[in-house]
Amino acid sequence: MLLLRSSIFRQSVFASRRHFVRSSSSTASTEPTLDISTQELDYGSIAKVTFNRPKAKNAISQQLLDELHEYVMRLATKDPSVEKVRAMVLTSSLPDVFCAGADLKERKTFTPAQTTQFLTKLNDTLTKIQGLEIPTISAIQGLALGGGLEIALSTDFRVMSSTAKLGLPETRLAILPGAGGTHRLPKLIGYSRALDMILTGRRVEAAEALSFGLVNRVAEESGDEAATNSAMKMAQQICEGGPIAINAAKRAVKGRSPDWERAAYEKVVNSKDKFEALEAFAQKRKPNFAGE
Numbered sequence: 001m002l003l004l005r006s007s008i009f010r011q012s013v014f015a016s017r018r019h020f021v022r023s024s025s026s027t028a029s030t031e032p033t034l035d036i037s038t039q040e041l042d043y044g045s046i047a048k049v050t051f052n053r054p055k056a057k058n059a060i061s062q063q064l065l066d067e068l069h070e071y072v073m074r075l076a077t078k079d080p081s082v083e084k085v086r087a088m089v090l091t092s093s094l095p096d097v098f099c100a101g102a103d104l105k106e107r108k109t110f111t112p113a114q115t116t117q118f119l120t121k122l123n124d125t126l127t128k129i130q131g132l133e134i135p136t137i138s139a140i141q142g143l144a145l146g147g148g149l150e151i152a153l154s155t156d157f158r159v160m161s162s163t164a165k166l167g168l169p170e171t172r173l174a175i176l177p178g179a180g181g182t183h184r185l186p187k188l189i190g191y192s193r194a195l196d197m198i199l200t201g202r203r204v205e206a207a208e209a210l211s212f213g214l215v216n217r218v219a220e221e222s223g224d225e226a227a228t229n230s231a232m233k234m235a236q237q238i239c240e241g242g243p244i245a246i247n248a249a250k251r252a253v254k255g256r257s258p259d260w261e262r263a264a265y266e267k268v269v270n271s272k273d274k275f276e277a278l279e280a281f282a283q284k285r286k287p288n289f290a291g292e
Contacts, residue, residue, distance in 0.1 A: 033052055044243065049089065060102050099149075100145050138158045153185060167197065168181050243289060
């Protein structure tokens with residue numbers, strides 16, 4: 001089993017490696033809206049990205065978007081500050097809300113041009129999340145509505161608490177999901193079910209979401225951090241595999257063709273990690289992967 005330097009998944013274990021992202025547009029007095037911490041592994045780390053706008057139910061403001069975009073771009077460009085991150089978990093500081101969607105109060109102050117710029121940046125950010133080499137997981141504790149659900153749809157996996165609810169209520173506001181909801185959702189759960197959710201704007205509970213394939217897991221435990229704990233355990237389980245193999249397998253599955261699979265296999269077949277795995281098997285021990 002992959003060993004962690006701490007054996008429990010609680011908020012306290014992240015204290016030693018926590019930092020905040022401040023967007024370039026933020027002033028010195030503006031509090032960051034993202035709390036980013038890392039759980040160290042034997043090789044690499046798991047990044048826990050926490051939405052932290054409690055008074056606004058984590059609504060997506062310009063500042064939150066700027067901060068999320070900045071961090072995702074670091075991951076996408078393999079910035080040295082995040083080069084050891086092997087998985088990312090998106091979660092919330094609130095027990096009853098993952099993300100309530102767009103910040104409508106702020107949106108009312110936008111000009112049409114600002115609205116277009118905001119939506120373009122949001123779509124770009126979610127496309128970047130979807131294209132990351134590392135596995136990504138949304139830990140949905142409470143409500144994930146509108147843009148909040150669209151953020152979750154951009155990650156590879158979704159883990160939901162038993163009391164959480166998901167929805168795309170945009171048509172109730174005379175608009176439509178504009179950050180990937182109309183194309184990512186039907187790809188995930190099918191045309192008819194997606195259209196049902198989008199046109200009615202109804203909220204979907206855990207059992208139905210799991211049966212649809214909208215989420216991968218419903219947390220078995222209860223409590224304020226049930227989804228986060230479950231998502232972190234899933235990330236740990238994934239990271240027990242070889243880093244190169246995990247990333248190559250993700251690309252191959254997304255490619256959905258023999259050519260993609262062959263190219264991915266050629267990348268891993270002569271890696272140091274593969275030979276380490278064979279040696280560990282022969283010696284009846286756990287492998288020590290180095291991402292090489």
